[in-house]
């Protein structure tokens with residue numbers, strides 16, 4: 248825990264960063280034990296030796312993840328030891344994420360590794376774990392998340408996609424629609440919340456099913472978003488027969504399973520290390536823009552925004568470490584994961600705003616139309632695309648509700 252300073256000694260070494268706009272090191276210094284420093288060195292050496300560069304980032308992803316796996320579960324840093332995870336201490340997890348974030352190493356798609364796997368580990372049968380976890384781990388099977396529906400986003404328990412158990416109890420017949428399903432167009436499977444019963448409270452009667460995307464009754468329709476990208480979709484189910492073996496846990500208990508998953512999802516969305524690197528980059532970009540006799544970074548109006556962001560990022564890192572410590576001790580991320588989601592995504596958006604400001608008029612065109620300084624290309628696209636971060640995984644207003652009720656104890 249950070250509060251009692253047993254695991255971390257924090258010394259704020261030179262927080263007068265704004266006199267030195269671009270620093271070599273981060274403005275805080277976290278002092279690690281000799282063992283932790285040795286681990287940090289090991290991670291850095293590993294990255295230097297194995298990380299693919301440029302386009303190889305995408306073409307040699309498999310080699311990268313295999314090299315991570317060969318280190319003893321570094322490809323699945325959050326999985327428990329019993330499932331092959333590396334059993335990092337909270338400090339090691341922090342160091343690992345920090346170093347990977349600094350070098351912008353190839354990311355894994357979150358849906359299988361980060362979202363479904365914990366559900367299968369906690370609530371899936373042995374047969375389901377044996378069948379699905381290997382493909383999730385080696386990335387050979389892509390998953391997508393089928394929760395949201397028209398009319399069931401923040402109020403997820405309102406979902407209507409119907410799953411009817413056959414008379415012989417062998418399968419469910421699924422009919423309905425999901426929306427905003429990220430990367431459904433490349434997914435082999437979808438994990439879905441479906442309604443098996445309308446009696447009682449809305450949260451009851453929800454069942455968690457695993458459905459193959461190549462079933463003839465599954466149709467994917469693209470949605471093109473504000474930033475011009477195709478990442479989300481509508482998914483329609485028409486008379487899809489799902490064997491009961493594909494139900495996770497008990498019928499009608501899907502809400503309980505999903506709630507646990509949402510906490511994992513939220514913790515993963517904070518993207519703190521990416522923001523740390525993104526903010527450093529934004530500062531470097533601002534230094535390239537001449538304003539009067541100085542640069543944009545010398546302007547107090549810009550500098551103030553950078554300073555506030557640095558302070559907020561630092562505070563968020565502390566919250567993340569507390570959450571990591573709890574998970575490492577075998578617990579759930581807890582309601583504080585809502586703080587990570589809320590602040591982490593707001594910070595991500597504000598960094599895109601800084602870049603937009605630095606890019607000025609050059610931010611507007613993108614793709615083949617782009618001109619002006621290199622960093623400006625796509626700045627508007629990132630800004631527009633980034634609007635979604637405070638919506639998906641639970642909108643900011645809803646996170647505030649969770650924090651008010653479950654963290655602050657307000658009724």
Ligand SMILES: Cc1cc2nc3c(=O)[nH]c(=O)nc-3n(C[C@H](O)[C@H](O)[C@H](O)COP(=O)(O)OP(=O)(O)OC[C@H]3O[C@@H](n4cnc5c(N)ncnc54)[C@H](O)[C@@H]3O)c2cc1C
Nearest residue numbers: 392393394395400401427428429635638639640641642644
């Ligand atoms: C880019 C993107 C990717 C996504 N990917 C997936 C995915 O892969 N799988 C999936 O299942 N879903 C996905 N979603 C859906 C996402 O989880 C929902 O959009 C989100 O939960 C909000 O639901 P909604 O869009 O229905 O908005 P609504 O719930 O209708 O909310 C509209 C507005 O009302 C506010 N509001 C709602 N309820 C309250 C309240 N109680 N108090 C205060 N304000 C409230 C919200 O904050 C929001 O501002 C994705 C969404 C986006 C934008």
